[in-house]
Amino acid sequence: MSDNNPLFEQPDPSLYSPTKKGPIGSFFSPVAGFGVTFSTIFRPTVTEEYPYKKVPTRPRYHGLHKLNRYADGLEKCIGCELCAWACPADAIYVEAAPNSPGAQYSPGERYGRVYQVNYLRCIFCAYCIQACPTRALTMSNEYEITAPTREEMIYEKHQLLVPLAQGMLNPPHPMVEGTTDADYYQGNVTGPTQAQIDWVAEHRPDDPSLEGARASQKAEGEK
Ligand code: SF4
Numbered sequence: 001m002s003d004n005n006p007l008f009e010q011p012d013p014s015l016y017s018p019t020k021k022g023p024i025g026s027f028f029s030p031v032a033g034f035g036v037t038f039s040t041i042f043r044p045t046v047t048e049e050y051p052y053k054k055v056p057t058r059p060r061y062h063g064l065h066k067l068n069r070y071a072d073g074l075e076k077c078i079g080c081e082l083c084a085w086a087c088p089a090d091a092i093y094v095e096a097a098p099n100s101p102g103a104q105y106s107p108g109e110r111y112g113r114v115y116q117v118n119y120l121r122c123i124f125c126a127y128c129i130q131a132c133p134t135r136a137l138t139m140s141n142e143y144e145i146t147a148p149t150r151e152e153m154i155y156e157k158h159q160l161l162v163p164l165a166q167g168m169l170n171p172p173h174p175m176v177e178g179t180t181d182a183d184y185y186q187g188n189v190t191g192p193t194q195a196q197i198d199w200v201a202e203h204r205p206d207d208p209s210l211e212g213a214r215a216s217q218k219a220e221g222e223k
């Protein structure tokens with residue numbers, strides 16, 4: 001090695017020294033840190049008074065999961081477990097069960113009998129909803145997810161399944177006559193049919209969803 005080799009020359013120390021201030025900079029230097037404070041004092045307050053006032057989230061905020069239904073009330077979840085496999089936090093547990101003519105909960109062969117989301121594990125990444133082939137699983141804007149015990153932070157299917165909308169028929173009940181699961185996926189089912197209403201009336205005459213389904217069927221017929 002030679003001291004004359006330019007590769008081993010010491011760099012100019014001024015490159016790494018603090019920038020030298022001029023006379024004005026030197027004068028204000030002791031109070032420069034208060035600049036941010038003083039400029040913020042005159043801005044509007046942004047403190048959110050949660051939980052007294054709830055601020056709406058952004059529309060695409062990832063909150064509580066929802067298990068959705070088709071227009072006739074059948075569940076969209078087919079128990080395929082793709083959401084559970086896609087989850088990087090291992091937060092979803094699904095157990096499927098076969099549908100049968102007397103107990104049809106979703107179109108096709110199977111439905112999600114057990115569905116759990118562990119909110120102590122979930123990181124709200126939404127990989128699960130992207131993996132779902134039937135759009136059964138989506139995420140809402142609901143962010144108040146809390147419980148007094150660890151066990152209760154595991155949300156069960158009945159807490160995630162959306163309630164019946166007006167006119168929907170409570171499952172189990174047969175699929176719309178003459179349709180396949182593909183018709184459901186393609187959005188060809190627009191509500192319960194008379195045959196489905198009759199089936200529920202025969203097997204569960206006290207089902208509270210019957211009244212709404214009948215009213216909706218009647219309104220549809222009058223159009
Ligand atoms: S949002 Fe992410 S972490 Fe939460 S259950 Fe879905 S895949 Fe798992």
Ligand code: SF4
Nearest residue numbers: 077078080081083132
């Ligand atoms: S929510 Fe979707 S991905 Fe998960 S088990 Fe049900 S159908 Fe399959």
